[in-house]
Every structure is written in C-alpha cells, then in structure tokens.
Amino acid sequence: MENIAKSADYEKLLDTIAILLAETKKKEFELEDPYGEKKTFTIHSMSIQIIAKVEKVYGFNNCAIDRKETNTEKSILICLWIRNKHKISKFVMAYDDITLDIENFKIFFYQNINLWVNDAVRVFFTRPKKYSKYSWKTKDNPEESIKKINFQPEISKSTIDAVKELSTRLHKEIKEVHESTIDLAKEFTIFLMADTDGRKILTQNNEFLCLYTVTSFINKQDYTLQKVAVTYKTTEKELRKEINEMYEKIKKSIKEYEQIYLLETGWYPIFMNTDATHTLFHEGIAGHLLSGKYIIEEDSKVFHELDKDFSADPRFNILKQLTIENKPNLEGTIASYKYDHEGVRAKDIVLMDKGKVINYLTDRNSAYRLGQKESNGTSLASTFVDIRGGQLVVLQPEPRISNLIITSHSEKTQANLREDMIKYCENKA
Numbered sequence: 492m493e494n495i496a497k498s499a500d501y502e503k504l505l506d507t508i509a510i511l512l513a514e515t516k517k518k519e520f521e522l523e524d525p526y527g528e529k530k531t532f533t534i535h536s537m538s539i540q541i542i543a544k545v546e547k548v549y550g551f552n553n554c555a556i557d558r559k560e561t562n563t564e565k566s567i568l569i570c571l572w573i574r575n576k577h578k579i580s581k582f583v584m585a586y587d588d589i590t591l592d593i594e595n596f597k598i599f600f601y602q603n604i605n606l607w608v609n610d611a612v613r614v615f616f617t618r619p620k621k622y623s624k625y626s627w628k629t630k631d632n633p634e635e636s637i638k639k640i641n642f643q644p645e646i647s648k649s650t651i652d653a654v655k656e657l658s659t660r661l662h663k664e665i666k667e668v669h670e671s672t673i674d675l676a677k678e679f680t681i682f683l684m685a686d687t688d689g690r691k692i693l694t695q696n697n698e699f700l701c702l703y704t705v706t707s708f709i710n711k712q713d714y715t716l717q718k719v720a721v722t723y724k725t726t727e728k729e730l731r732k733e734i735n736e737m738y739e740k741i742k743k744s745i746k747e748y749e750q751i752y753l754l755e756t757g758w759y760p761i762f763m764n765t766d767a768t769h770t771l772f773h774e775g776i777a778g779h780l781l782s783g784k785y786i787i788e789e790d791s792k793v794f795h796e797l798d799k800d801f802s803a804d805p806r807f808n809i810l811k812q813l814t815i816e817n818k819p820n821l822e823g824t825i826a827s828y829k830y831d832h833e834g835v836r837a838k839d840i841v842l843m844d845k846g847k848v849i850n851y852l853t854d855r856n857s858a859y860r861l862g863q864k865e866s867n868g869t870s871l872a873s874t875f876v877d878i879r880g881g882q883l884v885v886l887q888p889e890p891r892i893s894n895l896i897i898t899s900h901s902e903k904t905q906a907n908l909r910e911d912m913i914k915y916c917e918n919k920a
C-alpha cells in the first residue's frame with residue numbers, strides 16, 4: 492500500500508494547487524448554453540481540499556499481538572462556483588483514490604478541469620434560481636497558514652510493552668476476566684486546501700488511541716458483561732500514562748459489576764458521570780440542535796432563536812444553570828484545530844449561556860443565510876467521500892462540535908445530588 496506521507500511534499504503540493512487555481516480563475520471556457528449557442532464562461536471561485544491519513548494499528552488478543560495493520564486514506568473535494576447577475580451555483584466533485592505526487596496531480600487536474608467546468612455550467616443552467624441560497628457564502632478573511640509536516644507513524648516499543656503488560660495483568664490477577672482484546676493505534680492526519688480567494692492552509696494532527704474490550708464473568712448473577720472503552724491522547728507519553736492507570740480502572744469496574752442487578756422495565760432516576768453528560772449534550776443539544784446548518788434548513792426547530800431564553804420551558808429548566816461553549820483553540824486535545832475545512836480560522840464561541848442561545852455552529856453558507864458577516868470556523872469532515880450501496884457519495888464539511896465545554900453555575904455538589912436522588916427514590920418507594 493502506498494505510503495502517502497512519503498509520496499508527497501505537502502508544501503510544494505499546496506503551492507502547485509494554488510498556482511493551478513490561479514491559472515484556472517483567469518481562463519476562459521467556451522461552452523454551449525441551453526440554446527446551443529457558444530458562450531464564454533469563467534469560474535467565479537474554486538477551492539480544492541485534501542484529507543490524507545495514515546493509521547498504524549496493533550491488535551492484541553489475550554496478551555499476544557495477533558494483528559498489525561497500516562491503513563491509508565486519501566480524499567479530495569473540488570468545489571466550483573458559477574455566477575451571473577441573477578444567481579449563483581456551487582458544484583462539487585470528490586475522489587477517494589487520488590495521487591499526491593506533484594507531477595501526477597498536475598496531470599489529474601488538467602485532464603479533469605474541462606469536465607468539471609462543463610458539469611458546473613450544466614448544473615448552473617438547470618438549477619432554479621431559488622436554490623442559489625445553498626451556494627452563497629460569507630466573505631471571510633483569506634489567510635495562509637503552513638505547518639511543517641513531521642511524519643512519524645510508528646508506535647514506540649515502550650507503548651506496545653505497556654499494553655502487553657496491561658493485558659497480562661488482567662488475565663493473571665483478575666479472576667473474573669474471561670477475555671480481553673486491545674487495539675493500539677496512531678493516526679496521522681494531514682489537511683491542505685487552497686482557493687481562488689487566496690487561502691492556503693496546511694495542517695497536521697496526531698492522534699493516539701487505545702481501545703479495549705474486557706469480557707468478565709460475574710458469578711453472582713451468572714452472566715457475562717463486556718466493558719468497552721477507548722482513550723484518546725495527543726502524545727504517546729500521555730497515552731502510556733493512561734494505559735498504566737487502566738488496570739486499576741478496569742479492576743474497579745469489575746468489582747462494581749458485582750453490585751449490578753437486573754431491573755424490570757420502568758422509569759428510574761439516573762446519576763450520570765462526566766462522559767455520559769457530555770455525550771448527552773453533544774448528541775442531544777450542542778452538536779445538532781445548535782447547528783446553523785440544521786437551524787437554517789429547519790431540521791432543528793427547538794432552539795431556533797438567538798438571544799432567546801429557553802430555560803422557562805420546563806423541559807429545559809436545567810439550562811438556566813449552565814454555560815455551553817465550543818472551544819476548538821483549546822490546547823492539547825485531539826479535537827483542537829486552528830483552521831476548519833473551509834480554510835476559516837476557528838473561533839471559540841459561547842453557544843448557550845444560562846438558557847439563552849448566544850451562537851450557532853456555522854459554516855460559510857449557513858452563516859451567510861443567518862445574516863452573519865463571517866463563519867465561526869466549525870465546518871469539518873473526517874473524509875470527503877463515502878461508499879454507500881456501491882456508490883461514491885460526496886461528504887461536504889458541515890458545522891461540528893470540537894471541544895465541548897459545559898460549566899455549571901449550580902452550588903450543588905455531587906454529594907447533594909446523590910442525596911436528592913435517594914430522597915426521590917424513597918418518596919417514590
């Protein structure tokens with residue numbers, strides 16, 4: 492499998508893309524209009540975005556390494572805007588197997604540019620004017636940010652040995668452990684983009700993860716129970732520290748399983764830990780209901796007004812005690828980034844404060860349609876393509892949460908909450 496990190500000089504590739512875009516912006520294309528007459532067309536604007544990934548994986552099965560994999564993934568998104576005084580149309584094309592070699596990329600570009608423009612013009616003429624709203628974008632400040640690429644895909648022996656030791660101790664010292672599997676991985680991600688407005692962005696992210704599944708046999712109730720957990724870190728040092736602490740966490744969890752009893756179906760109060768709370772708010776509120784794209788498309792109708800206090804609604808009374816923020820610039824986390832996948836600088840924003848909606852997550856189109864002057868830089872994608880039913884599907888970046896920060900203004904402690912829950916249960920018998 493081609494090593495994408497060694498097949499491309501990313502800074503030179505980005506410079507080459509910028510030059511190709513500048514040339515194309517000046518070029519005139521002679522095409523037929525819907526009446527069959529030859530007309531000259533030019534591109535209003537164009538962008539090229541590339542995501543390239545290398546993932547190194549070690550699979551452990553009951554103390555032994557039984558799998559080693561190196562996975563690579565590349566995807567490219569081509570966007571063209573055609574415009575006249577009446578309407579504007581955006582055309583997108585994506586590929587999942589492109590070359591990152593500079594000379595071969597030039598060939599790829601020159602072989603396809605006329606086809607892209609022809610298809611973009613055809614879409615422009617066939618798409619009704621009312622759909623122009625999906626193609627407008629804010630006039631965000633174009634920036635250049637080039638990060639030096641430092642490619643080190645291997646996982647160190649000390650980290651591998653730490654996982655081996657963890658797996659061995661689980662089987663040797665905890666009698667309830669029936670089976671364990673652990674995936675140790677490092678993912679190296681490069682994003683680069685350029686457009687005809689003058690943006691040039693090159694970024695790199697490293698991500699280490701340890702995914703473990705432990706199957707335990709609980710004698711007390713005669714059933715097996717799986718504990719599945721994953722930890723993400725930005726450095727191997729942090730990951731090794733977490734791996735060294737995993738044994739005690741797993742041991743504690745298994746002991747807690749002994750206290751578990753199966754319950755009848757019904758309504759029960761729950762006491763959620765930090766991870767569960769963040770997941771609930773991410774999926775249930777911040778990640779989707781506060782997406783500018785969902786708001787403008789009316790796919791989200793709950794928090795549909797800025798500066799409105801929703802905590803008066805009994806369903807959302809708890810929000811009066813909370814501030815919810817999105818902080819992509821937070822240092823030292825895997826979700827942090829400086830520029831989103833439209834090349835816009837990431838901004839830390841308050842989404843909701845004490846029940847009042849302050850901001851939405853936006854990309855350039857949703858920000859424009861919401862009447863805002865600029866995007867807040869939250870347009871992201873993990874890849875630009877997907878295969879569904881044997882067909883390639885284009886995945887455009889859209890507003891997404893990065894580092895979700897929830898701050899409570901309540902004076903209640905966890906002990907207070909536990910007392911309240913016990914009283915509630917006693918009252919309900």
